[in-house]
Amino acid sequence: MRILSKSKLIAFRQCPKRLWLEINKPELRDDSASEAAFQIGFQVGDIAMEIFDKDGSGSLIDFNAIGWDEAFAQSTQLLQSGQGPIFEATMKTEGALALADVMLPDRSPHGLRWQMVEVKSSTSVKDYHRDDVAIQTYIAQQNGIQLSQIGVAHINNQFVYPGNRDYEGLLRIEDLTQEAKARTDEVEKWIAEAQTTAAQSEEPNLDTGAHCSTPFACPFCNYCNRDKVWPKQPTSMLPRIQSSRVENWEGRGITELPDVPDDEINPIQQRVKTATLKRETYFDSAGAKAAIPEVETPTYFLDFETVQFAIPIWVGTRPYEQLPFQFSLHQIGANGKLTHHEFLDTSGHDPREKLSRTLIEACGPHGPIYAYNAPFERKVLTSLADQFPEHSQGLLSIHARMDDLLPIARNFYYHPDQNGSWSLKAVLPTICPELNYSELEGVQHGMAAVEAYQEAIASETSEERRKELHKQLLKYCKLDTLATVRIWEFFKGLGT
Numbered sequence: 001m002r003i004l005s006k007s008k009l010i011a012f013r014q015c016p017k018r019l020w021l022e023i024n025k026p027e028l029r030d031d032s033a034s035e036a037a038f039q040i041g042f043q044v045g046d047i048a049m050e051i052f053d054k055d056g057s058g059s060l061i062d063f064n065a066i067g068w069d070e071a072f073a074q075s076t077q078l079l080q081s082g083q084g085p086i087f088e089a090t091m092k093t094e095g096a097l098a099l100a101d102v103m104l105p106d107r108s109p110h111g112l113r114w115q116m117v118e119v120k121s122s123t124s125v126k127d128y129h130r131d132d133v134a135i136q137t138y139i140a141q142q143n144g145i146q147l148s149q150i151g152v153a154h155i156n157n158q159f160v161y162p163g164n165r166d167y168e169g170l171l172r173i174e175d176l177t178q179e180a181k182a183r184t185d186e187v188e189k190w191i192a193e194a195q196t197t198a199a200q201s202e203e204p205n206l207d208t209g210a211h212c213s214t215p216f217a218c219p220f221c222n223y224c225n226r227d228k229v230w231p232k233q234p235t236s237m238l239p240r241i242q243s244s245r246v247e248n249w250e251g252r253g254i255t256e257l258p259d260v261p262d263d264e265i266n267p268i269q270q271r272v273k274t275a276t277l278k279r280e281t282y283f284d285s286a287g288a289k290a291a292i293p294e295v296e297t298p299t300y301f302l303d304f305e306t307v308q309f310a311i312p313i314w315v316g317t318r319p320y321e322q323l324p325f326q327f328s329l330h331q332i333g334a335n336g337k338l339t340h341h342e343f344l345d346t347s348g349h350d351p352r353e354k355l356s357r358t359l360i361e362a363c364g365p366h367g368p369i370y371a372y373n374a375p376f377e378r379k380v381l382t383s384l385a386d387q388f389p390e391h392s393q394g395l396l397s398i399h400a401r402m403d404d405l406l407p408i409a410r411n412f413y414y415h416p417d418q419n420g421s422w423s424l425k426a427v428l429p430t431i432c433p434e435l436n437y438s439e440l441e442g443v444q445h446g447m448a449a450v451e452a453y454q455e456a457i458a459s460e461t462s463e464e465r466r467k468e469l470h471k472q473l474l475k476y477c478k479l480d481t482l483a484t485v486r487i488w489e490f491f492k493g494l495g496t
């Protein structure tokens with residue numbers, strides 16, 4: 001009988017075919033979409049060790065370094081002796097194995113017992129976390145380990161970092177003791193069924209569906225969809241269409257846009273359908289021009305880049321808080337001349353106070369400030385004003401001057417090549433194709449900007465590499481605001 005890890009049992013819970021592929025065709029995995037999540041998980045795990053092992057007396061079982069046999073032996077010895085805390089305690093039973101994130105000794109008149117804690121990087125307990133803990137509990141109990149408490153430690157998003165690597169309070173533990181202990185029969189059934197699937201000579205014949213992305217994206221989706229015939233004009237391209245509506249249409253055999261009943265979609269969706277089928281651009285130029293006030297100078301165009309840290313690194317910030325580290329600001333002066341201001345700090349220090357001062361100075365005392373999807377910029381400005389009261393007046397003045405081009409695009413413009421989206425990167429090529437994000441080196445989209453910034457501020461990044469990332473980030477953000485300028489000019493009828 002094969003010994004299945006906890007992660008493979010969770011994979012089976014998501015889809016039996018995924019389990020079979022992980023065992024028999026692991027080379028088909030595509031983990032690119034999950035790499036960032038893995039890195040966050042490692043960071044949270046490292047901090048958990050600091051939180052639960054303040055004096056450094058704990059033991060980490062690293063099976064990669066010592067091998068499975070030694071990992072099992074060391075874990076057994078530590079669990080029997082009561083030495084702790086133990087991190088990544090390795091346990092197995094017939095047909096399954098698991099690594100416990102944290103085991104804390106709990107000595108009482110009842111003898112040695114253990115508090116078992118699974119550490120997660122999310123801000124709440126998910127259903128699959130409950131399955132995870134149920135499996136962990138079952139295997140521990142099969143090894144005769146007495147558990148006094150079982151819980152999931154997740155990120156407390158109300159935690160405010162005080163500095164000096166003090167992360168007390170970052171993790172919040174939800175007690176799942178009774179629930180986990182009550183699921184023994186379920187786990188036994190999962191293990192038996194998973195073993196049956198793993199022993200099959202042929203991969204299970206299962207169609208793709210909603211389970212492919214729930215509770216997380218399956219790394220075998222590309223393989224499973226390799227022979228699927230996709231609609232040429234899928235109904236899902238309609239903007240703001242509910243998945244339940246798409247599923248209803250699919251149940252009625254409606255998968256292509258031309259077959260969607262007109263009386264079941266709203267006017268904007270109808271506009272997208274008509275433009276797509278006729279391959280004609282919809283542009284109410286008079287409406288777009290009227291929606292933008294008369295030209296005032298100076299006129300500004302603003303874009304922020306932000307980062308979210310699962311583990312806060314700057315004093316006064318919270319987990320997953322949206323923190324600006326860069327801005328780009330284009331300005332059209334009274335003479336029509338276009339100038340540019342920018343800010344980017346890749347030192348790793350908190351850049352927000354200096355960013356606020358620089359932005360206030362660059363924006364001057366008057367003139368409209370445009371953004372594409374301005375609620376994002378407004379939210380950043382409000383947060384900065386709250387954090388830095390000495391700059392609140394200037395920041396809130398900028399907030400009051402903000403105008404949004406996205407609603408104008410959505411109401412008055414649609415090109416068939418947008419494929420149902422009014423994002424900046426969908427609209428720009430249809431208006432100003434000479435501005436091309438794909439020609440940028442390195443950073444070509446928002447997520448790449450976040451990754452580049454995190455790499456730039458990492459202590460192990462070389463100075464040469466940091467300078468290159470700095471240059472890439474400046475070029476990317478500058479293009480965002482230049483794109484906003486060109487879209488504004490187009491809607492105003494000023495040409496590009």
